[in-house]
Amino acid sequence: MELDEMKAIWQLLDKRLERENSMTFAMLRHQKLDGAKTSLRPLVVGQLLQLLWGATFILLAGLLWATRPSALPVIVAGVIVHAYGVGCVIVAGLVLSAIHRIDYAFPVVEVQGRLARVRRAYVVSGIVGGFTWWFFWVPLLMVLGGLVRVDLYAHAPSVVWIGIAVGAIGLSGTWWLYLHSRKSSNPRLRRVVDNAMIGRSLQRAQAQLEEVRSFEVENL
């Protein structure tokens, strides 16, 4: 097909669509103020949930501080839980602010690049947040104990040390599995590990970013 012919066909298609679309303009007009659902809504909702999630741990730490704990291990655990909550809130706030600052009237490549970076940051923060749970459950347990004035470390230090050891083994094992899958010649293993650890969301976000970058690059 020659280019002129292609453009002629496109114009013809255009006329057909115009006939069809003239009937649906009313719908477009009446819906505009209702704030139709946006594609970014799930991302925004996800961040709001993360804000609540972080606030829950801040609240938990606040409740612990209200009991005026004196045992150092409980205080350290409280600080860790508090910091985790604040971290979740900060990350969610940053992502929400980045989403809010995206102006769709900017050039397509710029906006799509920003969106892809925001998505990737969101997914990475989720992955990092997930991995911290290998260890995080230990201070969390200590804080819950502290709320009922029980110093878990004083009463059962083995629980704390075993918990930390389990976390270290789990995290190292996860890291080893990841490195092993990278070196493996078995693509199925790599795919399974990637999906389990990194997740398709990050792969998708990364692919989108690469797509925007390669589109932007001048290849003369």
Added chain:
Amino acid sequence: MEDEWHTEKEFESRLQAHRAIVFKIVNTYCWQLDDRADLAQEIAAQLWRAWPRYDPSRTFTTWMYRIAFNVAISFVRKEVQHRRTSVPLDENLHDVTPTNPIGPSLDDRVGRLQLFIEQQAPLDRALLLLYLEDKSQKEIADILGLTQTNVSTKIGRLKQKIRSEI
């Protein structure tokens, strides 16, 4: 209050005048009727939200194309990517074409063009649409955020691809 009414009226009249941009983009990025309606509404909603920040000294169509493409590309990534094999673009148009005097192979050629569009990545599809719309390289560069040289290179490649694939 009156200002608001005027603003809304002006927006509506501009949207009415340039509605074809919205529908062309919707039909280029969506293959299911429900998706098309959702996307058209989302574009209209985003245009309305961005309208207070619109700078009248800049071209309205460029502003509109940018927003519509950005919404469409985000939408297609989220909603449609995993089910691209749905309703072909012309399925609901068959009703208006049976008595078309143009040759019988027209639908076939339209089909091939649509298939070619479908196979392009979202950003390439934007470039293709603007090219088919006969936009200048400067306009295309302004809408997409590329340099004119890059646009020229990409169009050259697109032409080669069209010749070899269609």
